[in-house]
Amino acid sequence: MSDRDTIIRVEEVTKRYGKVTAVDRVTLEIPRGEFFALLGPSGCGKTTLLRMLAGFEMPTEGKIFIDGVDMSSIPPNKRPVNMVFQSYAVFPHMTVFENVAYGLKFDNVPKSEQYGRVMAALADVKLDHLAERKPDQMSGGQRQRVALARALVKKPKVLLLDEPLSALDAKLREAMRFELAELQDKVGITFVMVTHDQDEALAMACRCAVMDRGKLMQTATPSNLYEFPANKFVADFIGSVNLFEGTLQVDLPDHAIVHSEELGGQIYFDHGVSGASGEKMWVGIRPEKIELLKREEGSNPPTPEDAPPGCNVAAGTIRQISYLGSESIYEIDLINDRRMQVSRPNLSRWDQEDFTWGDDVWLRWHGDSPVLLQS
Amino acid sequence: MKDWREDKTFFRATIALPVIWFFIFFVIPMAIVWAYSVGENVGPVDVAITGTFANYAKAFAPEVLKVMGDSIWLAALTTLICLVVAFPVALAMTFADDKQKTWLLLLIMLPFWTNLLIRTYALIAVMRTSGVINTGLEGLHGLLMTVGLPLGSFEPLPLLYNKFAVVVGLVYVHLPFMVLPLYAALDRLDKSLIEASLDLGAGHLETIRRVIVPLAAPGIAAGLVITFIPALGAYLTPDLLGGPDDLMIASLIERQFKRANDWPFGAALSFILMYITLLFFAVRAFLERKGGKVGAH
Numbered sequence: 001m002s003d004r005d006t007i008i009r010v011e012e013v014t015k016r017y018g019k020v021t022a023v024d025r026v027t028l029e030i031p032r033g034e035f036f037a038l039l040g041p042s043g044c045g046k047t048t049l050l051r052m053l054a055g056f057e058m059p060t061e062g063k064i065f066i067d068g069v070d071m072s073s074i075p076p077n078k079r080p081v082n083m084v085f086q087s088y089a090v091f092p093h094m095t096v097f098e099n100v101a102y103g104l105k106f107d108n109v110p111k112s113e114q115y116g117r118v119m120a121a122l123a124d125v126k127l128d129h130l131a132e133r134k135p136d137q138m139s140g141g142q143r144q145r146v147a148l149a150r151a152l153v154k155k156p157k158v159l160l161l162d163e164p165l166s167a168l169d170a171k172l173r174e175a176m177r178f179e180l181a182e183l184q185d186k187v188g189i190t191f192v193m194v195t196h197d198q199d200e201a202l203a204m205a206c207r208c209a210v211m212d213r214g215k216l217m218q219t220a221t222p223s224n225l226y227e228f229p230a231n232k233f234v235a236d237f238i239g240s241v242n243l244f245e246g247t248l249q250v251d252l253p254d255h256a257i258v259h260s261e262e263l264g265g266q267i268y269f270d271h272g273v274s275g276a277s278g279e280k281m282w283v284g285i286r287p288e289k290i291e292l293l294k295r296e297e298g299s300n301p302p303t304p305e306d307a308p309p310g311c312n313v314a315a316g317t318i319r320q321i322s323y324l325g326s327e328s329i330y331e332i333d334l335i336n337d338r339r340m341q342v343s344r345p346n347l348s349r350w351d352q353e354d355f356t357w358g359d360d361v362w363l364r365w366h367g368d369s370p371v372l373l374q375s
Numbered sequence: 376m377k378d379w380r381e382d383k384t385f386f387r388a389t390i391a392l393p394v395i396w397f398f399i400f401f402v403i404p405m406a407i408v409w410a411y412s413v414g415e416n417v418g419p420v421d422v423a424i425t426g427t428f429a430n431y432a433k434a435f436a437p438e439v440l441k442v443m444g445d446s447i448w449l450a451a452l453t454t455l456i457c458l459v460v461a462f463p464v465a466l467a468m469t470f471a472d473d474k475q476k477t478w479l480l481l482l483i484m485l486p487f488w489t490n491l492l493i494r495t496y497a498l499i500a501v502m503r504t505s506g507v508i509n510t511g512l513e514g515l516h517g518l519l520m521t522v523g524l525p526l527g528s529f530e531p532l533p534l535l536y537n538k539f540a541v542v543v544g545l546v547y548v549h550l551p552f553m554v555l556p557l558y559a560a561l562d563r564l565d566k567s568l569i570e571a572s573l574d575l576g577a578g579h580l581e582t583i584r585r586v587i588v589p590l591a592a593p594g595i596a597a598g599l600v601i602t603f604i605p606a607l608g609a610y611l612t613p614d615l616l617g618g619p620d621d622l623m624i625a626s627l628i629e630r631q632f633k634r635a636n637d638w639p640f641g642a643a644l645s646f647i648l649m650y651i652t653l654l655f656f657a658v659r660a661f662l663e664r665k666g667g668k669v670g671a672h
């Protein structure tokens with residue numbers, strides 16, 4: 001990627017607080033105009049990384065470039081970025097209008113121009129009718145909009161958002177997801193959002209960086225994170241997954257076979273994988289990529305009809321069913337007592353009754369479904 | 376059994392002791408002093424309560440008004456200097472980490488726990504003609520002379536027994552009164568508001584002016600009142616550090632009860648001091664009510 005298209009470049013950045021390493025050698029590039037999410041469990045260092053972008057924390061090691069400029073010696077009030085704080089940090093002693101106008105004073109925007117820009121920013125967040133309100137007369141969602149308008153009115157190169165939806169109630173959170181994504185589309189400013197909620201990140205972001213214990217695990221589009229996770233952590237953190245430990249036995253250009261004690265058999269891949277033969281690895285299979293078929297009691301092994309070429313098959317018994325409306329989650333015990341999760345969409349209104357507790361089933365998944373994970 | 380909330384005898388019992396205490400040690404003595412203030416001397420020790428306001432009228436004599444005026448502006452100057460000194464201190468304490476906070480707080484409180492007389496004499500030792508400051512200056516003067524600067528003979532600075540000394544002493548004694556309420560107000564302030572201000576492009580001074588001071592206003596008001604009132608009634612500090620011309624109200628009151636043996640006038644002066652104090656409380660309460668909508672959050 002050329003420098004022209006990269007708005008933020010994080011180079012080998014480490015941040016230590018005494019003995020705690022909050023951010024550990026993170027290297028990252030964020031393209032201009034993208035909705036980017038920093039995703040990871042609580043305490044993984046997302047906020048610390050975001051605060052380093054804003055300038056509230058300085059990297060212990062490494063460098064941050066914003067629009068090609070080294071930020072090492074640039075204080076927060078001189079950076080071309082603005083932040084929406086997790087607590088919103090709306091000034092309680094100012095009206096909504098004054099809050100939004102606050103940052104314009106320091107950009108030497110003439111007074112005559114300020115009014116128009118503030119009202120336009122308030123209109124963008126649908127708050128123009130509340131310009132004279134004081135923040136203590138507003139709901140949390142409205143205060144968040146004030147914080148958004150206050151940052152956007154400055155036309156920053158990057159907008160930083162720390163857990164923007166975490167303090168909202170469930171209904172509003174859903175609505176705000178779309179609204180934030182729409183707003184980003186409209187203003188065209190690069191958004192960098194921190195969140196611990198994978199649904200949120202996948203739904204809103206063009207690309208996500210997944211972090212764990214200060215380290216960057218993978219940066220990819222939401223679908224690539226889900227379908228091609230780089231390691232066990234990402235596979236497990238994004239969505240749910242059935243993970244099996246195994247060793248690579250056959251590694252050919254057109255197919256591969258992993259032997260797994262845990263699964264009690266072999267897992268067939270209909271494509272080549274890159275890995276050293278005999279090494280310990282993990283195989284991940286997503287619950288929705290597994291088919292359930294009725295199995296005659298005691299029928300073992302499967303008939304050729306149950307297991308066409310290129311498919312993997314395992315025998316099990318249904319232990320639990322969680323009915324979730326649009327789909328059901330089946331917890332299935334394999335013959336060796338290892339548990340697997342399978343999800344099925346409830347395609348027909350009568351569908352759910354096909355399988356019930358205690359049913360013997362075949363689990364079948366295609367050779368292109370499992371992913372091989374080296375770490 | 377009755378709900379504990381309904382059972383009022385327990386609450387009445389707990390409040391009885393403080394109420395009795397308040398009456399015996401505050402209301403009754405104040406009533407006696409007030410009675411004296413409307414009385415007349417009828418012998419060397421006897422006072423007759425005649426209901427006269429002559430003692431209050433005496434307070435409007437020019438020399439008494441001068442003392443009161445001096446007291447008010449010395450206390451006001453002290454309060455202002457305390458604010459200017461204490462604000463950065465309180466701000467620094469707010470941003471220090473927990474361990475440093477404890478130490479800074481201790482540093483502020485340590486003089487507070489030392490006897491006032493000892494502190495005042497220590498200050499005298501520093502500021503007198505042959506004190507630490509003047510001796511140091513004399514040494515410096517001598518040094519500059521030997522390197523050839525034509526300075527003339529050394530004149531020690533008149534640091535003691537004037538209004539300067541009184542203000543220095545009052546600031547020294549009353550600084551904690553200002554630091555503590557300011558610190559309490561600043562520490563409560565949401566730090567992300569400060570970061571938001573910086574993030575939006577404000578420098579540090581702009582942030583102090585536009586965000587920190589307005590939000591800490593109730594704390595600043597509390598600090599002003601809490602510092603001004605004891606400074607106005609200060610006795611030992613102006614008495615020991617001031618000259619004969621630098622009397623404050625408390626010293627004047629003391630003279631009436633002792634040397635002048637005019638208890639009714641002393642009592643009247645005491646009540647005037649109290650009225651001034653109450654007036655400042657009223658002003659503060661008024662300001663607080665007016666600014667309450669801003670400050671309370």
Ligand SMILES: Nc1ncnc2c1ncn2[C@@H]1O[C@H](COP(=O)(O)OP(=O)(O)O)[C@@H](O)[C@H]1O
Nearest residue numbers: 017020021022041042043044045046047048049
């Ligand atoms: N100012 C600080 N002082 C000491 N440790 C900190 C500080 N800020 C964050 N940390 C530590 O750094 C780690 C990452 O924190 P943070 O970036 O807030 O995580 P996240 O936002 O992903 O939940 C945590 O272990 C946290 O305790």
Ligand SMILES: [Mg+2]
Nearest residue numbers: 043046047163
């Ligand atoms: Mg966080």
